[in-house]
Amino acid sequence: MTSRLGPVLTAAAVWIGMPLAGVAAAAEPTPAATPAATSTAASTATPDPSDPAALAAERAKQLYSLGAEAFAAQRNAEAIRYFRRAAELVPSAKLTYNIGLAYEEMGDAGRALTEYRSFLLQEPEGELVGEVRGRISSLERRLAETGVQQLSVLSEPAGATVFIGGRAVGVTPWAGELTPGPHDIELRLEGHRPHALRVSLPSDRSAEVQLPLAPLPPPAPTPVPSGLAKVSPLAWTFLGVGAGALVGGVAFELSRASSSADAERADTPLAAAEAQGAADAKQMASLLLLGFGGAFTIGGSVLLALDLSAEPAPNAGEAQLALPCSAGFCGVVAQGNF
8 A cells, every 4th residue: 555655645745846855755655644744734824815826726735635645545536536626726747647546546447548648748758757658558458458459539629529430439638448450530620620530559559649620711701692682573674664665755755856846847738747747646655655664664663662672582592393283183383583
């Protein structure tokens, strides 16, 4: 029990900033007294209530002390909870190491291996690195004996969903035990391009995959349809016919005025009568065209106003074709905007 407790207390003593004498004392074979001494050391200084960081550090030290006591009493699951809560307040590679030790004591080789590998990512150099690498090798051998090995999947940015063999298994950073051999991995993250690859997991050691996820380009702005796009062909037809009739009516009226002038300048009564008759006919045509033009223009304007004020139909612009049949009759029904 003493040899088991020494590393965790040494690591945690470094984390809480104890003096070197305290570190040495923590590693001594006196497991029952060491956690209490650590707890006392953590509680002697009163943190500034106005400093949230100091309060968080003080609470983390208290949680560490409770975790160390639970670890010493072989209550490993309880110790893990305390160490994790302390790491949430003050992240520390040493706490990750402590969690790995607790998992290893529980016989959970997979989770212990995950924590040790996470420790190396947080602290690639230091006095514990050599020991951690040895523990990792030992755990990898234990996993190999059971016919599995651990695969870690990391992504940048984190939080991507991990699919292995088409099945979602978690989010990055993810680690799990798989049978050695090839595995199809895909990462999906909203706003990023999916990344897929095949990984060959060795049987004698764990493996790690780090994948960058490229962000998707921003979507092209959706063109805002013009209000005139909602105008029906019937409205445009009415307006076109009305405008044409009005132009024709104005043209006939100008021609009528010319014929009337010719009648006034005629040298003979016959010529004057002929010119006046032409003027009267042109006047009648002008009145008819102006009347029709005004009516069609007003009707087209009303249709235009209704189209512009109407809300678009759910399936506007989609043509539908149906073939209804009944006893003795079949027909084709077309519906939509054409």
